[in-house]
Amino acid sequence: MLRGWIANKGNTSAERARDMVKIENIELGEFPLLLAPMEDVSDPPFRALCKKQGADMMYTEFISVEGLIRDATKSLQKLDIYDEERPIGVQIFGAELDSMMRAAEIVEAANPEVLDINYGCPVQKVVCKMAGAGILRDVKKMVELTQAVVKSTNLPVTVKTRLGWDHNTIFIEEVAERLQDIGIKALSIHARTRVQMYKGESDWSWISKVKNNPRIHIPIFGNGDIDTPQKAVEYRERYAVDGIMIGRASIGYPWIFREIKHYMATGELLPPPDIHERVDAVRQHLQHSIDWKGAKLGVVEMRRHYTNYFRGFPGIKEFRSQLVTEENPAILFEILDRMEDVYSAIEVSELV
Template sequence: MTAMLSPIRIGPVEIKEPVILAPMSGVSDLPFRRQVKKYGTGLLVTEMIASQAMIRATRDSLAKARVLDEERPCSVQLAGCEARVMAEAARLNEDLGADIIDINMGCPVKKVVNGFAGSALMRDLRHAAGLIEAVVKAVDVPVTLKMRTGWDHDSRNAPELARIAEDLGVQMLVVHGRTRCQLYRGRADWDFIAEVKAATRLPVIANGDIVTEADAAACLAASGADGVMIGRGTYGRPWFVGQVMHYLRTGETRADPPLAEQLAVILDHYDHMIEHYGPIVGVRMARKHLGWYVKGLPGSAKARDELNKLSDPARVKDRLRAFFGPHVEQAAA
């Protein structure tokens, strides 16, 4: 199989294999990104950071903006609706070491769009343009843009926004193949992403419904995109981005890590979450990840319920070892 992807260069940043971890609120934090990086990724993107919170230097926003050298290249995603505030937040993140600033015009969550941020900006392209221009002028690092196909099916204006973004100096686009009104329902329209690709000379990354290696190849074929971004497909599988990279490079699927290795990943991830958030918040934040990690194994529903009731990190780890132990032994037999 001939490699399906070529490197993308945006400013000084080279994305050698453009298979990218998506920005996911409450998921793609520093502890999770570290696990994904171990197995391979072309680019990491932080959780969405509210620009207003960033310039107030809230503890939460600073934690989200923290980027380690081992993660590079890493993009910091910002959301907001005021050009001045977005520009200032972009400058702050550049100073903190962001390799790329990504503008969020794709988030469909009600509390974001009700604040006229995220995908709500696709309803007012003039305002969106002012925001893009302010961010591009504020920083020396590359600026990218993530969007949906439009607000609803009758206003799928992503190709127009792509042309505006290119004219204003944005250097890469990511398109989630749904409208805002679809939220995460239905199927992502990879074919429509091809219309965005045709509208611009910029690299275009396709996003949405990539949960198998074959999905990634099919998405690239349908969209003509220059790369893929993977979000929910990584739940409980921080190795999945690396598997997709391997498949697109070789045509061969790479097996999931052995269960013993998966347990080691889970325990390491858990330790980093406790370190990052502190024990009280970390235990709570980790529960969804633990549920995803154990999913599909016999007895996982009972184990998940028990894990969700535990508040002591040491007891959580003991329960994980007890749950995985028999499965590891069976796999080795």
């Protein structure tokens, strides 16, 4: 079935043009893969790796509007954008009308392609302030905040949200229409409720209902549980979304983007990255982290990533112990060299 779909796909330039997914005038390709905004993950060092592996659009870590308007160093640093990352969206979260409007002006000055609003973060410290997924209990306020942001910036405004607060309050079809009507240019939907957090299966049937609504004309991106190329193709065909946003499956595995694209184009699975490619990616990630954050902070904040890059490798606990305790960058790179030597003698199939 997949090969037949690939073979029958329109080949003329006109057909390709009609199939092009756009956020306003930003062309993202026929079926874009988006890197989800993830706190402490989707920073410039990680985004650079995902871009190399085929991500079509990325988002920053989500940024507190209160931090932005108060010139908080950590919040302002998240506005750092590199040309090779484009197109990119800056994602903000907040609950106060004036703060959202002022933050929109600050974001516009950073010159991203898109301003995205987070109405999906489920963590309690965000929700308790009626920000993130907290606002799912007040659709009227969500619409008011969004409309204020749209009017406060010349950037295309997009939204990322969840199905609803719980299974009794799934209003995503209404939300999609109302947000489109006030001017958002794309909608990304995580197919879980806030109560679910990240547990249980996501329910993409709700995303399909939004996408198949004849009133909806903006791009609809699906998010949740896409962790293999096969599932990406299955969900594309079953739910007819315009693109897929990938979050947790990319952590420590930026190759997920190239693997999905290769499978969509050929129907064949790529082999997993070997130890040389994995170690090289970690070297790049570490060096970029040091360059961007400084040696001390760059080394410390890289520690959360090592396990993800080498998950399942035999004997990794010993190497991980060294990586998360060493403070000297030069020695860290030496440890990575030793890892490459040790694991290069083992078949990839035995490693993962």
